[in-house]
Amino acid sequence: MDQNLRRSIILDHYQHPRHRGLIDDDTYQKSDTRNESCIDEIHLMAKVEDQIMKDIRFDGEACAICMSSTSVMIQTLLGKNLTDAKKIIQAFEHMIEQKEYDARILEQAIVYDDIYKQPNRKTCALLPWRGIKKIIEKEDETNE
Numbered sequence: 001m002d003q004n005l006r007r008s009i010i011l012d013h014y015q016h017p018r019h020r021g022l023i024d025d026d027t028y029q030k031s032d033t034r035n036e037s038c039i040d041e042i043h044l045m046a047k048v049e050d051q052i053m054k055d056i057r058f059d060g061e062a063c064a065i066c067m068s069s070t071s072v073m074i075q076t077l078l079g080k081n082l083t084d085a086k087k088i089i090q091a092f093e094h095m096i097e098q099k100e101y102d103a104r105i106l107e108q109a110i111v112y113d114d115i116y117k118q119p120n121r122k123t124c125a126l127l128p129w130r131g132i133k134k135i136i137e138k139e140d141e142t143n144e
Helices: 003-015 064-077 082-096 107-112 119-142
Strands: 029-034 041-049 052-061
Touching: 003 064, 003 107, 029 119, 041 064, 041 119, 052 064, 052 082, 064 082, 064 107, 064 119, 082 107, 082 119
Parallel strands: none
Antiparallel strands: 029 041, 041 052
8 A cells, every 4th residue: 555545544534533432322332442551542332233333432542543543443344244343353453463364354444554564553553453352242242
């Protein structure tokens, strides 16, 4: 991906994050994630209906990589069924950890494909994805 396009997407999602702002609704699953080595703290909430990611919201304070990754993640996962969401999350994790992954399913999240070059930023990019993974695991437990 062109570096200018990559930078533009990340900056846009940092300056204008999508789906920011939590709501008071007990039908949402919640997850809080924090990076112990910096300011990154993301609070997520997601509404899953009929195994579909119907809504995802967030709030928190974070660096540009973490904030933009949260916004991109939400746009990527909204409307997906839980099976596809898990595949996307795994592909993203594998991409960050330099393991084999299916780039086609990552949509805009592919902009982080070279974050491995900055090892101290891996956690920043992964933080919201770990949070949504916890929500999906809770949802799976609820439906067992």
